Amino acid sequence: MARFIGTIEGEVKTTSFKILLSTSDVEKGSFVKINHEVYGWVLARIGGLKRYMQDGEEVLIADARTIGYKQNEQVLIPKSPFKPNEKVYSADKELIQNVMGLSKNRKNNIYLGLLEGHNIPVYLDIQKTIGKHVSVLAKTGAGKSYTVAVILEELLKNDIPIVVIDPHGEYSTLKYENDDYDAMLKFNVKPRSYRDKVKEYAANIIINPDADKLTLNPKFSLEELIDILPMRLTDKQKSIVYDALKRLEDKDYTIQDLINVVKLEKEKTKWKVISGLETLRNSGIFDGRPITEEDIVKEGQASIINLKGTEPQIQELIITKIARSLFNAAKSGLLPSFFFLVEEAHNFCPERGFGDVLSSNILRNIASEGRKFGFYLCVVSQRPARIDKNVLSQCNTQIILKVTNPNDLRAIGQSIEGFTSGMENDIRQLSVGQALVVGECVEQPITVNIRARETKHLSTVRIKEKITPMKRETGFIDKIKPIFLKDESELSERVDMEKIKIGLERSKRRKTLRDRIISIFLKDK
Structure with missing residues (x-):
């Protein structure tokens, strides 16, 4: 039976109204229901509470916003307001799930958490959540990376291929089971390791010894190579690059082979091209057996590209090369649909006023065209204002944790259709x-x-567990031993010291005798 919580008070609008509460245990964010004379049960949400004294009595008022009712798979707001003094009840689970479009089944969905103010699990449809790109935005310390890891766990359970661009090496922890049992119990979650589903690659395997060496294919198209070279080329220099690639076409070649071919050119402008190619060669990411697109994108596998300890320029180069190769393969239908997550996205596709980097163009292209080819992008950042607006606006699903910076809030507002000041306040107060x-x-x-x-x-997670030796249980013999052999350690130390003293005395005597003999024969000198 629905719990009565109060009655509608004062002026009533179709979209908002006030509730005179009869109980004090109602929280901000709680869902309530009102029986409309025409439309039946309508769902609303409490947006704020205030308490004051009136005629010597305490009054508790709630501000509520109408969400609507479900009709023909659409959520509609009543065209006429509720009656004054209409009774208000706490909303039941079924009405909330129905109107809010929440799945009732955990299987094949993303279990994100519990609905605020209610013990109702939030299950999100995978295709609707990631199929049109995702952004996860928050200020530092608000739980951004933690939330991303929850999403990755859910996608791995459903065998969705994942590629993670991980600048700080945060997501290798998917290999280890959680041991915070109290927190897991609250959400009905069991500890699990995804070690068998995680493949980790790193450019710097000294800092990341558990990862496989990241080696990229040195083969380029003309457009790729021009984009990746760390300088702008003139038309003449582009022609030199084109001729070099043409000579090595249909051959397995290295960056050094490419440099050698360019050196054969007579034009003096070749040296700028050579300098750029040497930068690529010296990065070390083209040495060894290159990983393929099929190695990175596999069903049920999360490929983590760990960039910890790698210079920013090389990070940009790696992201650009991987993203471009995967995008081309996806357009050709060579890969299954996959989830491509970019951490610290403001560094790899910055808003134009904050500079341009090597990876900007390809990420913009993926944001605008990727979904058609099953290339699902997810951008993660603590600085939404610094992400390219075109990229952010293409993310249909926004998961926003606490943000307080006015510029960041403005950027979020511009990327969300129907963003209101009420939503801005909600984000600030999370x-x-x-x-x-x-x-x-x-x-x-x-x-x-x-x-x-x-x-x-x-x-x-402890990188290296400190091993504590096991203490042997003290028995009766151990207890009485000190009575007879006072302190073995002191005794052994005393013996050792005596030996050292004797050795020093002998050495001293030998030295003295030698000195005397030398003094006899070398007296005159």
């Missing part, structure tokens, strides 16, 4: 571990308490 979810995967924006991870978070 707690750590809470997220506002907006997009096609939900009928209306919802606030979610992100579930506990199945795997360990970076801060809880």
